[in-house]
Amino acid sequence: MIKSRLLWMLCAASLVMGCPKKEDVIVESGAGKSLSNDAIDQDPLALLPGGAVGVISGDAKALFASRFGQRLAIMASAPIPPAAGFEPTRDLDRIAVGLYSMQGADFAVVATGRFNKANIEAAADGTQTTPLGAPLVKSSYADRAVYTSKNIGFAVLTERTVLLGNETGIRRALDRIKEGRVKRSLPDGFEELAKTPNAPVVAAFDLRAQVMSDAVRGQLPFVVGLETARMLANFEEPGLNIAGTLTYPDNAQAEAGTQSLRSLASNAQSFGWLINLVGIPQPIKKLEAETNDRESKFVAALDGDAVAELLDRGARLIGLPVQPKVIPATVSPGVSGPDPK
Numbered sequence: 618m619i620k621s622r623l624l625w626m627l628c629a630a631s632l633v634m635g636c637p638k639k640e641d642v643i644v645e646s647g648a649g650k651s652l653s654n655d656a657i658d659q660d661p662l663a664l665l666p667g668g669a670v671g672v673i674s675g676d677a678k679a680l681f682a683s684r685f686g687q688r689l690a691i692m693a694s695a696p697i698p699p700a701a702g703f704e705p706t707r708d709l710d711r712i713a714v715g716l717y718s719m720q721g722a723d724f725a726v727v728a729t730g731r732f733n734k735a736n737i738e739a740a741a742d743g744t745q746t747t748p749l750g751a752p753l754v755k756s757s758y759a760d761r762a763v764y765t766s767k768n769i770g771f772a773v774l775t776e777r778t779v780l781l782g783n784e785t786g787i788r789r790a791l792d793r794i795k796e797g798r799v800k801r802s803l804p805d806g807f808e809e810l811a812k813t814p815n816a817p818v819v820a821a822f823d824l825r826a827q828v829m830s831d832a833v834r835g836q837l838p839f840v841v842g843l844e845t846a847r848m849l850a851n852f853e854e855p856g857l858n859i860a861g862t863l864t865y866p867d868n869a870q871a872e873a874g875t876q877s878l879r880s881l882a883s884n885a886q887s888f889g890w891l892i893n894l895v896g897i898p899q900p901i902k903k904l905e906a907e908t909n910d911r912e913s914k915f916v917a918a919l920d921g922d923a924v925a926e927l928l929d930r931g932a933r934l935i936g937l938p939v940q941p942k943v944i945p946a947t948v949s950p951g952v953s954g955p956d957p958k
Contacts, residue, residue: 621780630705650797651760654775657794660801661727661778665715666789669845670822671714674807676684677709677730679817683852684921689930693728695748696781699732705916708732717786725786729780734773738762759791809934810847818850824924839863839877839913842870856901856921875913882917898923 631871654804658739659666665672676711680689686706693712717723741764753764763772763784771781772791780790792801801808807821816861825844848861849918882904900923 619886629650639724652797652799653797658729658776658777659710659730660799661802662713663780663801664727664780664790664794664800665697665713665725665802666717666786666793667800669717669802669804670824670827671820671821672803672807673714673818674811675712675819677705677712677728679852680712681706681709685925685928688925690762690860691748691943692928696753696764696766697737698745698747698753700745701737702733703737703891713715715786715788716822722783723785725780725782725790727780727790729778729826732773732776732779735775738764745927758788759795762792771805775918805845810849813849816849816851818848820846820848820850822846837877837881839874839881841873842866842952843874851923854921855918858920859915859917859919861915864913865911868908868910871913872908872909875906875908875915878904878913878915900924900928 620681659812662672662674669859677693680686683689690705692704693709697703708730711729713727715725717725741755743755744754746752747766749769751766753770756763756765760775761772764770765784768783769781770787771779771786772787773779774794780787782943804823807819810819810821813819814951823845826839829843838845842865843863843865844866847859848859850857850859852858863871863874865874882901898920900919901917903918905913905917908911908914
């Protein structure tokens with residue numbers, strides 16, 4: 618059943634592998650002229666700095682309705698003081714994340730929704746502690762107010778658009794805005810993939826210019842030789858379903874990647890008792906992979922409770938509190954995909 622529900626996503630992922638990169642200029646307002654608010658709100662993806670290793674775009678309402686949505690909501694509000702009255706589950710519509718290094722933590726996030734700029738900036742007065750455990754520090758960059766706490770921060774661009782990320786990611790995005798000239802610069806195939814109906818999360822990665830560490834290759838052998846990856850996801854049972862296509866330089870490496878994915882699933886089952894011992898449910902409920910020329914196509918079903926626990930552990934690493942409450946899972950429009958005949 619899981620396989621049939623995900624075949625539509627797998628097919629869509631494979632269709633975009635040969636799509637050329639599009640870097641059309643979205644807004645052009647003249648050298649040295651900062652973008653207007655309308656221009657900023659016009660195309661959030663165009664605000665992400667170029668050269669991303671990966672871009673992930675998600676429907677915020679669907680994300681927060683998932684079995685691990687509360688954890689994501691906590692992370693989304695991390696740099697913003699509670700007094701700002703910002704509620705991610707209420708105020709966010711969509712999130713686009715750009716990742717810029719596999720060795721560090723450079724990232725930029727463009728969030729769209731409804732933001733009370735005056736309230737948020739009034740709360741960011743340097744005296745209130747954020748969920749990160751430290752007060753915000755206000756600075757100015759590219760003629761914008763930037764607020765950071767432990768190197769993570771935000772800039773309220775308009776009542777509809779907020780920029781978040783680490784300091785490097787935020788500054789790179791603000792440079793583009795101040796220049797008055799932004800354009801989409803996304804990994805190959807992302808824009809076509811994003812047109813897939815009923816896919817609340819889409820992601821594309823280009824690893825050809827990245828050198829993976831020995832530690833990553835040792836833990837995840839399928840990344841050896843990996844050039845690009847395309848993925849779609851939804852939140853049907855058991856919690857997180859992913860369909861993707863991985864591309865390698867040749868068929869031999871693609872076959873090795875496929876075998877590595879299959880081994881990953883087998884190993885997870887073999888060590889299930891150990892995973893449960895440390896308090897994490899068995900994460901992989903299903904993982905199937907097959908090779909097609911230079912590509913390894915896969916479908917995976919992950920346990921939502923296990924994903925929530927992993928997010929909790931990640932939150933602890935960055936100093937966020939872990940909340941015991943659970944938001945009841947609901948299926949929002951656009952979360953489930955069609956079941957092809």
